[in-house]
Amino acid sequence: MKTMTCIEDLRQAARRRVPRAFFDYVEAGAYSEQTLRANRADLERLTFRQRVLVDVSQRDTATTILGEKVSLPIALAPIGLGGMQWANGEIHACRAAQAAGVPYTLATMAICSIEDVAEAVEKPFWFQLYVMKDRGFVRSLVERALAARCSALVLTVDLQVLGQRHVDVKNGLSVPPALKLRNLLDMATKPGWTRRMLAAKRWTFGNLAGHVKGQQGVREVADWVSHQFDPALNWNDIEWVRSIWPGKLIIKGILDVEDARIASKAGATAIVVSNHGGRQLDGAPSTISRLPKIVEAVGSQTEVLFDGGVRSGQDVMRALALGARGCLVGRAYIYGLGAGGEAGVATAIDILRKELSVTMALTGTTSIDEVDERVLN
Numbered sequence: 053m054k055t056m057t058c059i060e061d062l063r064q065a066a067r068r069r070v071p072r073a074f075f076d077y078v079e080a081g082a083y084s085e086q087t088l089r090a091n092r093a094d095l096e097r098l099t100f101r102q103r104v105l106v107d108v109s110q111r112d113t114a115t116t117i118l119g120e121k122v123s124l125p126i127a128l129a130p131i132g133l134g135g136m137q138w139a140n141g142e143i144h145a146c147r148a149a150q151a152a153g154v155p156y157t158l159a160t161m162a163i164c165s166i167e168d169v170a171e172a173v174e175k176p177f178w179f180q181l182y183v184m185k186d187r188g189f190v191r192s193l194v195e196r197a198l199a200a201r202c203s204a205l206v207l208t209v210d211l212q213v214l215g216q217r218h219v220d221v222k223n224g225l226s227v228p229p230a231l232k233l234r235n236l237l238d239m240a241t242k243p244g245w246t247r248r249m250l251a252a253k254r255w256t257f258g259n260l261a262g263h264v265k266g267q268q269g270v271r272e273v274a275d276w277v278s279h280q281f282d283p284a285l286n287w288n289d290i291e292w293v294r295s296i297w298p299g300k301l302i303i304k305g306i307l308d309v310e311d312a313r314i315a316s317k318a319g320a321t322a323i324v325v326s327n328h329g330g331r332q333l334d335g336a337p338s339t340i341s342r343l344p345k346i347v348e349a350v351g352s353q354t355e356v357l358f359d360g361g362v363r364s365g366q367d368v369m370r371a372l373a374l375g376a377r378g379c380l381v382g383r384a385y386i387y388g389l390g391a392g393g394e395a396g397v398a399t400a401i402d403i404l405r406k407e408l409s410v411t412m413a414l415t416g417t418t419s420i421d422e423v424d425e426r427v428l429n
């Protein structure tokens with residue numbers, strides 16, 4: 053991992069090591085990928101004020117998110133199918149996050165189950181919830197998260213229907229991968245991945261085991277989502293979620309000021325300004341362009357977290373400058389996972405930490421509390 057000096061290095065390594073359909077799945081955005089590109093482009097447009105001759109010999113990247121102490125202002129975002137990037141991927145990622153002192157979010161659509169991860173790690177993690185039509189099953193997921201002592205529930209609200217990612221349709225994305233010649237040839241050229249997966253024997257959605265008939269068979273991901281997820285989900289359901297989850301509630305997928313206000317009134321402890329990494333509403337604005345207005349509207353009552361396009365410590369600094377309490381990072385850590393399992397995720401976090409620390413120094417900042425819009429031009 054020593055030669056991996058930036059997130060792009062990890063991305064290139066993941067591209068070589070992860071079977072094509074699963075690497076493509078990570079890269080993809082919805083439809084024309086306009087929103088996917090906007091997330092990156094709008095972050096890069098923000099330039100820093102270079103400040104000099106400030107004593108920056110003592111710098112601290114630590115802060116708190118939802119009252120939890122974090123060693124830098126990030127959390128690992130929920131990623132469905134994480135365990136298809138590296139065998140037992142969710143366990144690897146959670147261990148790396150906990151060793152680095154940042155929160156980890158386990159996705160409903162993870163390969164390792166809540167119980168698999170809870171058994172393998174020492175500290176609590178966050179659990180991300182998708183609401184499906186079968187509310188009894190949703191309730192049981194929440195009960196399992198409570199039993200596993202998850203420290204926050206991340207309710208994702210921007211995926212009632214799936215924004216199409218063309219490449220997933222073309223690749224016939226499924227778990228486990230269909231035993232087609234193309235997939236078999238691809239796996240043969242990724243022997244490390246294949247060997248680890250065969251040893252781990254975790255090939256399908258751990259949290260959903262036994263839930264739906266035929267779950268054991270090959271499952272086309274988009275097809276499953278469109279049959280199971282509840283398009284009727286609405287604000288009244290937040291009350292129900294609140295009634296079954298007494299702990300911290302993070303509503304993820306807010307991009308509009310009006311929705312931010314409603315989420316805040318509905319009792320969210322925090323919101324995540326997110327367009328799902330450009331994977332849902334193509335044509336939606338970038339997240340960084342919406343962040344300041346949302347912070348202005350609800351920031352004094354509700355913690356505002358940010359995601360979308362964060363690929364460096366500089367990007368973390370940009371989001372903090374515009375009022376985010378912290379950033380969820382998605383692809384940046386998933387590339388690390390595909391590149392090298394736990395060590396790869398640890399490397400990704402370390403890269404972000406060092407970049408943030410240097411950016412703080414060169415903008416004349418020594419603590420996270422000092423970061424505000426004055427660090428930007």
Ligand SMILES: Cc1cc2nc3c(=O)[nH]c(=O)nc-3n(C[C@H](O)[C@H](O)[C@H](O)COP(=O)(O)O)c2cc1C
Nearest residue numbers: 078129130131132159208328329359360361382383
């Ligand atoms: C491969 C992949 C899978 C994802 N799966 C989920 C998921 O299961 N639940 C969820 O709430 N968000 C999911 N997301 C969205 C991320 O949590 C996050 O919002 C997004 O990745 C942030 O953008 P970034 O990847 O540019 O950092 C996924 C994103 C990616 C790239």
Ligand SMILES: CC(C)CC(=O)C(=O)O
Nearest residue numbers: 132161211273277328331
């Ligand atoms: C299995 C998917 C619904 C996971 C997801 O949220 C995504 O791919 O963006």
